[in-house]
Amino acid sequence: MSYQNNETFTEFRTQPRLVAPVFALAVTVLKWGQRQKTRRTLQRLDAHLLKDIGLSTRDAHVESKKVFWQD
DSSP states (O other): OOOSOHHHHHHHHHHHHHHHHHHHHHHHHHHHHHHHHHHHHHHHOOHHHHHHTTOOHHHHHHHHTSOTTOO
């Protein structure tokens, strides 16, 4: 296959270098969203349900107060 426009070919070759950082950013944002959702859910669980998953009310409170970027 012959390329008529050399700029198009060069642009096509450089795109894979952009894929990894963009993908990593997307994964990070999705992880943050999942953490936030999980922590909100922990706030709503009663002591009985927390006990079922092995957490105390104190553990759940501490975890639910973390900001989304904290691991």
